[in-house]
Each structure stands twice: as structure tokens, then as C-alpha cells.
Amino acid sequence: MTDANYKLTDEARRISVDLPAVRGTVGPAALDIGKLYRETGCFTFDPGFMSTASCRSAITYIDGDAGVLMYRGYPIEQLSANSNFLEVAYLLLNGELPTAAEFSEFEHEVTHHTMMHESMRFFLRGFHHDAHPMAMLCAAIASLSAFYHDKIDINDPAHRKLAAIRLIAKMPTIAAACYRYSIGWPMRYPRNNLDYCTRFLHMMFEVPSEPLDLSPVASKALDLLFILHADHEQNASTSTVRLVGSTGANPYASVAAGIAALWGPAHGGANEAVLKMLAEIGDVKSVGKAVERAKDKNSGFRLMGFGHRVYKNFDPRAKIIRTMCYRVLDELGVSDPLLDVAMKLEEAALKDDYFIERKLYPNVDFYSGIIYKALKIPTEMFTVMFAIARTAGWISHWIEQQETPDTKIGRPRQVYTGAIERDYRPIEVR
DSSP: OOOTTOOOOHHHHTOOOOOOEEOOSSSOOEEOOTTHHHHHSOOOOOGGGTTOOOOOOSSEEEETTTTEEEETTEEHHHHHHHOOHHHHHHHHHHSSOOOHHHHHHHHHHHHTTOOOOTHHHHHHTTSOTTOOHHHHHHHHHHHHHHHTGGGOOTTOHHHHHHHHHHHHHHHHHHHHHHHHHHHTOOOOOOOTTSOHHHHHHHHHHOBTTBOOOOOHHHHHHHHHHHHHHSOOSSOHHHHHHHHHHTTTOOHHHHHHHHHHHHTSTTTTTHHHHHHHHHHHHOSGGGHHHHHHHHHOTTSOOOOTTBSOSSOSSOOHHHHHHHHHHHHHHHHHTOOOHHHHHHHHHHHHHHHOHHHHHTTOOBOHHHHHHHHHHHTTOOGGGHHHHHHHHHHHHHHHHHHHHHTOTTOOOOOOOOOOOSOOOOOOOOGGGO
């Protein structure tokens, strides 16, 4: 149906439908349209679900106009300044910050589930030597349901908790193994005497022939990025985890689906797109020309890492990570032409009236890409890093969904635009 002035039948127009408001603890109310189709014969059309709430959730709150991001009620500014990633993961899972004893137990559980099953090494060897790490990660996480098939009863709270611990613990191990396999390096076992992020960096870069000289700022920066990426409300990948989880699928299959959704360049690949853009600009002398091209609607060129679909004023995560970005570059003494381009581009955009008026400020993807490059994380691993962090949010949403009594299987409707009914014709007369 393409007629923008389509009208309801006379009978439907005479129907008055009460749409009760559904209110959360903060934020705009939603209209419950559950009975709309039953009473009017019509349903809503909302491409991209921009005006549709698919669930109730107590995990993360975003106010895009005000630049607010909160995990379980705690502002991201406070968590990033005072917490660490594992404590934030506990908060997302359990709803409250842990006591010292609770955190010690949680950290112990995560630390002692970091090993991946030895058969996983042989599983990864089935991939082509230059396979993309995201392809391997997606398949490897889905395969965990085969390795731990005896502990995936979604109705058992103990099984749900164990799956959450295993996913948070093993994701860095598997991610590092995927990377090392892709470059032909031997896989490294986790060193459980190290903290979460330091352990991951050792699994990524340590070689048997010599110890890894790792600056403390590297793990600090990575921990901060993981906190900022841990959850972000009902984004595409989290909604995918919930949609798959609504079918009764196990947590490993659901999270693997989230990884697949995250792989899309419009979602988790944004910081990788920033680096590709910087490479296209190439030189600090070309930054001014690139800014002018970005302002020309007919050029087809756009600055990646500026503005945000949700945050209409500024990305609160970008304000936090910008300081860390400069600290990393300073303490590591990094010399890289592309990073020089990035800093020059940031300076130019923040002074240009075109970007200021449109509130096109650098977002978290702009700075995270710069930090990952400074830490020598390969570009093809950027989205994998995102997946490690977002696992805490994904599994928290999956558990919340399983514990919600009135959860229904996800089943969106459509506006059919295909052929109307017609008769089959034999092949000889077509």
C-alpha cells in the first residue's frame, strides 16, 4: 500500500481505542498498543523501531537529548572514574554494586573460568588461516553450547549464572586465540595472577621467547573502554540477543547472534570505519580539504566517528574517553601519521561552525579507534574488542528476559508489498 492518505473503513473509524500509558521510573511514557490490531484491524509501522519499546528493562537508561547514560542508575561518569570493568559487569548482572566480599567471590569465579576447552584449539584450526576474527569468534561462542550442553537449562538460575560467568571469563581468551590463529602465532593460556584486562593483553601479544613489556596505561585504557562499551540499552545487537533469547535459545546461541549483529559496519564496526577514514585522508595537510568535503552533501564523503544516532547533543562516553586518549598517546609516546591526522581532524571539527551548529562532536568510536591503534590492536580486532565488553550487557539482558514472567516470543509484523493473490500457470504457458 503506497497511498499516504489511506483511510480506515467506516466501521474502524468509529472505534475508540484506549491506549494506556506504560511508565518507567524515568524517561518518556510509552503507549501500550497490544490490543490495537485486535480492536481496529490495524497495526503500527515503525521502521527501525525508532518509536517502539520492545520490553521493560531495569539495566541501562539513556537520555540522548541530555547526554545521559546510566547503568542501574549509576551515571557513567561516576562508574568510569571509580569502578573497574568486572565490578561494572557484576552491577549489570545483579542490579547492585558488590560488597568487598561479593566482588572477591565474583572475581575469583571469573578468573577461574578463563580457560577454554582444549578441543576449542582444534575447532579454530578448521578456519582458513586468514579468516576474520569476528567470524571465528561468532562460531566459537555458539559452539560453547556444545561444550557445556549439560549446563544450559535456561530455567535453572544456577545454570544461568554459570553461563554468565563463563561468557565473561572466556570471551577474552577465545578472542585472543582467534587473533593469534589468524596471524599464525601459538595460542597463549590465560595468566590468572593478572587482572582481567592485563591478562587479555598478555594473551594477545605475549610470545614464548620473551616477556611482554606492558605499560600500566594500556590495561587502564582498555578497562575504561570496556566500561563505556559494557551496555547501551536496546541497540541492534542487544535487541538481537533478546529476540533470539525469546525463543528459548540457550545463552551461548543468543550471545553468538549478538556478535553477528555487532559485526555490521553500522553498529560495532564504527571505530574500524574511523581508521579507514583516517587512512583515506592520509596526511595532516589534507584534513582541511576533508572537512570541506564532509560539508558538501554531493561529495559522498562523511566524517566517521562524529555525531551519534542516540545522543543529539554530545556522547557522554566521548567526554570521558577523550582524556584517556590523550594520556595514552602521551605516556606511550606513540608516533603514527594516522594518529596525527586524527588529532588534527578533531581540532578542525571542534572549531568549525558547521559541526558546532549541528552538534557533530567526536563520539566514543572516534576516540576508541585511536586508542586501539595506539595499543597496537589490529583494525580487524576492533569489533572483537567491542564484543568482549558488550558481553556483560548481553548476558545481563538475556538473564533479565528469562526472569520476566510475561516474556513473549518476538514476532514483529510487516506491511506486505508483494503481489496480490494470483493463480499458478504451468511452465509451458508462462
